[in-house]
Amino acid sequence: MIALALATALLLGDYAPQPMASDTLSPEQEARVQHIGAQIRCPICQGLSIAASGSAPARVELERVREMVREGKTDQEIKDFFVARYGDWVLLSPRAEGANWIVWLGPALLLLIGGITIARTLRGPKAATAAAAPATAAPADDEFLRRVREEVDG
Amino acid sequence: MRTWLSVTGLGCLVLMVVLYKGFGKDPHEVPFLLQGKPAPAFQVTDLMTGAPFTSEQLRGQPYVLNFWASWCEPCESEHPTIEWGARAFGDRVHFFGVLYGDTAENAKKNLAQRSVSFPQLMDPHSRMALDFATTGVPETYFVDASGVIVHKYVGPLDRRTLAYLVQQIAPSTAEARP
Numbered sequence: 001m002i003a004l005a006l007a008t009a010l011l012l013g014d015y016a017p018q019p020m021a022s023d024t025l026s027p028e029q030e031a032r033v034q035h036i037g038a039q040i041r042c043p044i045c046q047g048l049s050i051a052a053s054g055s056a057p058a059r060v061e062l063e064r065v066r067e068m069v070r071e072g073k074t075d076q077e078i079k080d081f082f083v084a085r086y087g088d089w090v091l092l093s094p095r096a097e098g099a100n101w102i103v104w105l106g107p108a109l110l111l112l113i114g115g116i117t118i119a120r121t122l123r124g125p126k127a128a129t130a131a132a133a134p135a136t137a138a139p140a141d142d143e144f145l146r147r148v149r150e151e152v153d154g
Numbered sequence: 155m156r157t158w159l160s161v162t163g164l165g166c167l168v169l170m171v172v173l174y175k176g177f178g179k180d181p182h183e184v185p186f187l188l189q190g191k192p193a194p195a196f197q198v199t200d201l202m203t204g205a206p207f208t209s210e211q212l213r214g215q216p217y218v219l220n221f222w223a224s225w226c227e228p229c230e231s232e233h234p235t236i237e238w239g240a241r242a243f244g245d246r247v248h249f250f251g252v253l254y255g256d257t258a259e260n261a262k263k264n265l266a267q268r269s270v271s272f273p274q275l276m277d278p279h280s281r282m283a284l285d286f287a288t289t290g291v292p293e294t295y296f297v298d299a300s301g302v303i304v305h306k307y308v309g310p311l312d313r314r315t316l317a318y319l320v321q322q323i324a325p326s327t328a329e330a331r332p
Binding site: 027040044054055056057059061063064067084085086087089099100106110113117120 | 161188254257279281283290313
């Protein structure tokens with residue numbers, strides 16, 4: 001029944017069409033399109049790029065990338081076009097600038113702090129013993145100890 | 155010890171800032187940066203006549219752009235609302251349907267099944283749609299007489315919201331009732 005419904009829908013043309021097919025690019029240009037598309041977030045997908053998604057908005061956006069590559073726009077100009085409309089949200093990898101540094105450096109910083117904390121904790125007891133050792137070594141002129149020794153030794 | 159307390163405190167502060175910026179936001183909401191900015195210029199064609207149509211022809215007039223597609227179910231359910239809006243406010247605000255990711259053939263077939271009183275525009279390669287930063291369909295843009303995008307509505311509109319948003323771009327339509 002489902003197959004029949006799908007076949008009928010296809011025959012009637014009642015599906016999302018692809019009116020945006022354009023002239024093909026050279027393999028190098030198409031590779032660039034895919035490379036740029038992999039960095040731009042699909043607006044209706046969960047963490048997918050427009051190159052990885054088959055949704056209508058992703059296809060529309062990828063076609064625009066294709067068009068801009070054909071026009072000779074640079075990668076940065078193409079990304080700027082999308083950022084101007086959707087903000088940094090549209091980039092799957094946030095730019096390394098401003099508050100975004102928290103995202104880029106945060107994990108490394110946390111790892112560093114964690115590593116130092118672990119190192120200090122592991123080294124801690126030895127350091128404490130070493131620090132305590134001089135305190136246990138009584139000074140030779142300790143009056144109390146001298147008297148105890150005299151008592152013990154007779 | 156004091157150094158480590160400072161480092162931990164700084165880390166907590168950064169974490170709080172990050173959480174503060176993130177909390178209360180819908181992670182699925184796509185930012186729209188064109189609100190309050192001039193609407194992009196466009197050059198499209200009338201779906202029915204094939205005549206060219208440009209944004210220049212709308213200079214100084216408020217207008218509503220409804221992006222839709224024949225394959226979009228929510229667009230289908232929204233259509234009566236837009237049609238009502240075009241009839242209720244059409245004397246003051248221009249209404250246009252703009253085809254998104256669709257073919258003229260499919261769109262015409264779809265329109266033949268219902269009554270449409272406002273022009274439908276064909277947007278080849280969805281160039282105009284991307285210039286307006288659409289994220290899918292249906293989406294409706296409200297542009298005031300100075301050419302500024304006052305609001306973008308994502309999803310199917312209801313009459314009350316449509317009336318309210320039209321009011322924002324053409325205040326003299328206050329008497330219209332949803």
